[in-house]
Amino acid sequence: MxxxxxxxxxxxxxxxxxxxxxxxxxxxxxxxxxxxxxxxxxxxxxxxxxxxxxxxxxxxxxxxxxxxxxxxxxxxxxxxxxxxxxxxxxxxxxxxxxxxSDETIVTLNRFWDTAQDVAMTCLTLAKRTGIQAPDEAYTLGLFHDCGVPLMHKRFPNYMEVLEESYANTGEDTRVVDTENRAFNTNHSVVGYFTAKSWRLPEHISSAIANHHNALAVFRDESSRNTQTQLKNLLAVLKMSEHICASYRVLGNQSVDHEWNVVGSLVLDYIGLTEYEFEQLKQNIRELGGH
Incomplete structure (x- = not known):
């Protein structure tokens, strides 16, 4: 961006x-x-x-x-x-x-719970894989969806559209595409500007902007340093969102459609087999009480 x-x-x-x-x-x-x-x-x-x-x-x-x-x-x-x-x-x-946090918006309790879970999982994965500084992974985990409460405050039907966004996700449709059609903006864009306003490092702001654009990011084979940094951050985040079941908590879906599209690319990038990732997922869930 x-x-x-x-x-x-x-x-x-x-x-x-x-x-x-x-x-x-x-x-x-x-x-x-x-x-x-x-x-x-x-x-x-x-x-x-x-x-x-x-x-x-x-x-x-x-x-x-x-x-x-x-x-x-x-x-x-x-x-x-x-x-x-x-x-x-x-x-x-x-x-x-x-x-x-707005105490009157009970709807957002599930949002903050999952943000904290994702942040702690990002921290753990960053330490286990060694591909990303743990503090930056944690910051991305807690901040990546910060556009959600702001969208919810502005658009009363936002949570229903977000659920629809998760349901519609596939090879040709990103989570943010459904939001764009409904609101002419999306939580990744709003999150990006919030991160910039709060002076987060540029590479973290960029990861927030692109966190539902992972398929294009991992298909891009350029070896630019900024692209490698973006892939490192998004790999940790996408694994964490899947482990913490953001698709269920935020999207109210029984299947993680986004992970089904990008998961194999992420694991290839990290160098993990499906079996190794399943073991890692179990270990992290036991550690965090998921």
Missing amino acids: SQELTAEQIQHALQGITIPPQPQIMVDLQFEQYMPDPDLETIAKLISQDPGLAGALLKLVNSPQFGLANKIGSIQRAVNLLGSRSIINLINAQSIKGEM
Whole structure:
């Protein structure tokens, strides 16, 4: 997706959807990160000012999926161990839920539950396969569908159309094609602009834009570095969505039509057989209690 879009084109793509502003803590953290010599102590202090985020971060780094030998009890230690870039990616991902949760929309409980599941599974797969930085995989897992709650807020019948989108998916029809016909936009586009607005790394924003375009991405045999990075992120995400049954939780389908189209290409790319993937899927489900 081009970065050179005009304000009018962006407005048209968003179809009246308002992107929530990035929380001040993220603005402050990113400002510190972009300094020539980021101060880890300052970063730890900023995070500690928000007990909710600090607690969520410690819970995450101490989870079995993260696989640390010893429990971490302080934000300072977490920052020292993981580094500012990883910590800021993880915190940014945690913030999105706080900014977008609307307690009155019970419909979205299933959305946040599956986003957290997918994020933790992305983290585990990134560590197991070694093809992607775990913090970036986690961020993509939690952010990839952030356009869904924004679409739901703007279009009252959105969840029904999303279910129809999952039902219609096949070799020639992507999940987002049905949304485009109904709304002239889709959750991948809205998610992309949200990620850009929240200053996520460009390759993560690009993965969000393309996460229902995986068939074209994996059929593209070019060896450009950006394409390899995109494939690495999407491979981890597509496996995670399948393991966490996003097709059932969000799409209300009994069959994962999208995985049936792209699954073999993803596994070929990663170098896993169907049998090995099934074993991996069982291990991860046991680890995460799926």
